[in-house]
Amino acid sequence: MVFGFFEDKKMRLTLSKTEFSPGETVSGTLELEMKKPIPAEKLTLSLIYFIPTEDFTDVIEKTFVLQTLDGIREYGTSRYEFNIEIPANPPEIEFPPDSDPEMIETWKKDDALGVNCLSVLGQLDIRGQKPLRKIVDIKIRYSDI
Numbered sequence: 001m002v003f004g005f006f007e008d009k010k011m012r013l014t015l016s017k018t019e020f021s022p023g024e025t026v027s028g029t030l031e032l033e034m035k036k037p038i039p040a041e042k043l044t045l046s047l048i049y050f051i052p053t054e055d056f057t058d059v060i061e062k063t064f065v066l067q068t069l070d071g072i073r074e075y076g077t078s079r080y081e082f083n084i085e086i087p088a089n090p091p092e093i094e095f096p097p098d099s100d101p102e103m104i105e106t107w108k109k110d111d112a113l114g115v116n117c118l119s120v121l122g123q124l125d126i127r128g129q130k131p132l133r134k135i136v137d138i139k140i141r142y143s144d145i
Contacts, residue, residue: 008035013122013134021141022088030069030080030122030134037074041125044068045082048121048135052103054096064091064118075124084120090142091118 010033015026030045045067050059065087069080095104118140124132 009033009038009124009132011122011124011132011134013120013136015120015136015138018136019139019141020086022086022090024086026082026084026086026120026138028082028120030082031078032075032124032132033077034075037076038124039073039127040075041072041127042068043070043075043080043124044122045084046121046123047084047086047118049091049093049118051093052095052099054099062091086118086140090140 010031012031012033013028014031015028020026026047030043032043046063047065048061048063051062052059065084067082067084069082117137119135119137122134126132
């Protein structure tokens with residue numbers, strides 16, 4: 001499965017599959033295609049999840065696992081193979097103080113936003129520009145443990 005395109009910069013994030021059990025390894029490739037080399041700070045791969053804002057109207061991205069693929073340099077067309085292990089236990093989600101208990105239960109039951117749904121994030125931190133990012137959702141069967 002291949003995901004992600006940009007105009008003069010392309011990032012493709014390819015995963016072997018999108019459903020995993022705790023302790024399994026997410027394997028894949030992250031490919032960059034640039035029309036011209038771009039100076040950047042680092043290239044990272046993360047497992048991320050989302051928590052609600054205090055009023056439950058939006059979400060905040062949280063990093064669960066972080067892996068640096070490359071550091072400061074000019075990035076052109078390149079390919080990185082990666083393996084990132086799914087932790088044995090799900091992330092601890094802390095809800096904002098004074099959150100409505102009904103909203104918390106709804107949030108926990110919503111499979112699209114619960115701890116069973118993480119995302120793989122590829123990110124190139126480009127100097128003086130917004131980062132080039134690609135997110136692919138994955139399903140973790142934490143409920144089976």
